Amino acid sequence: MALSEKQAKRNAYGEELRERRERAGLTQAQLGKLAVLSRSHIAHIEAGRRLPSREDAERLDQALNTGGVFVRFLPDANLAAFFEEVAELEPQAVMIREYQNSLVPGLLQTEEYARAVFARGFPRVSDEKCAENVRTRLGRAKILEDSLTPEVWALLDEAVLRRPVGGYRAMAEQLRHIVHLGEHRIRVHVLPFSVGAHALMESGVTLMRFADMAPLAYVEGLNTGTVLDSPAVVEQSLVSYDLALGDALSHQESLALIRAVAEEYEDAQRPAHP
Template sequence: MTKRRELEQQPGTAGRRNDNRPGVWVAYGKLLKLLRKKAGVTQEQLAEAVGYSLEQTASIEQGRRPAKAAFTEAAERFLDAGGVLEAVQEEVDFAKLPAFFRDFAVLELDAVSHYSYEPLLVPGLLQTEAYARALFEAYCPKMSEELVEQNVDARLSRQKLFTKTPSVEFSFVIGEAALRNLVGGGEVMREQMRHLLKLRATGNVEVQVIPSLAGYHTGLEGPFVLLETAEQHWRFGYIESQSLGFVISDATWVSTLGLRYGKLRSKALQVDESAALIEQLLEEHDGH
């Protein structure tokens, strides 16, 4: 006879709260448990139906682990949840983002245009899963495997911005050094460069590359992002370094960043020329 098993909270933990658990993860877990109980389903049956382990499913119910979109879609079908879980998935994803980044992420959701400059790395919105994972696995201090997965999933979830309605205009200026640095190894970089070339087909994403021999330019002082929001066409800047970031709303500073971004685009190769350089670098990597 198979013993029914559920990984509930340990005795004596009732009423206690792990402050590291975002409230929306806890709320999602409570909803999931309520829906599961109403359906007369055990954790083990739910785990088998959605393709997760029992431990992972229990962790989601307890708010210790965020649900991925694939988990939510499968749970919705199995529990006939009527869209209840899907309604909070975006907030679950949002809570995966680093705390210092969330103010910017809120603004990013309302942007009508997005301008990004990054001299040394492929910008997060353009990263493949393998490239993003390589960055988080190399993070210092070292992240746990679970935290790496959460960060990768959060970064990839932001890429939904490319297909939102109404569409957002994206411009990325990348330093050539970002494309030559073998983050994650040769195969990861080859996949990353192929991904950059595919993005041209979206119609609302432009990628320009500043050659390494371009000489001095204002971008050498570091990366930044500019956003223009739909509401009253407010503009914001964002600067991040060493896992610290802050939003800039001062009109003078935002205007200065806008001027600098214009200078960077004039220094960079045109879109077609940039694609040709990426193809050349891809061929060089293929040859190794």
């Protein structure tokens, strides 16, 4: 079977890194120390399983004195630099577990919802750039076209449902989309306000499992994001997710709540009768 274009690029990137590392007389562990990366991360890159983030590529260039080769070798992508590695990892995952406390996860966003998110970002971007960002985000959802892999669980704080991003019509459409996905493709669980404090309330998180490498966690803040591959940190994140999931509504109860909130938005659009 022919390699996909993305896999071929990952393989080429890994071969280039391995060749230049060996030419410098460094082990993976030694290069990792110089570039402030884990040995396992270096190993995954060289094996073609992962691409580095732009920041990691810059550190590899500095450690190997390659004059920007590894940054230039990264594929062009209309993504925030800190998210590039995650976008490469998502299609390889066999399971993705998301928790979001304020926004619908990118994989589940509708066009109008995504446009509203990008339109409120800073610094402001042109209409053309906003449209490109939306297309890129919607393109990520193609991994859901496979009916089996990856398995996706979306754990949503009730605040995600209640914040009318893009207005009532856009929000109703977005929630109906989540219901449709929940009925046919993914699992959805809502953490209602009544739960109060829970194990994930401090941060959103994405957890990914793979067939051929260890699980990873990804956390994101304002203008920054970090892929976490420390086994202890990933395990702690998985346990926190499970604890929060235990406080959430069931899949069917969650879909019922999402439908009800979508109806509230739809009712709010209708003109009031005299």
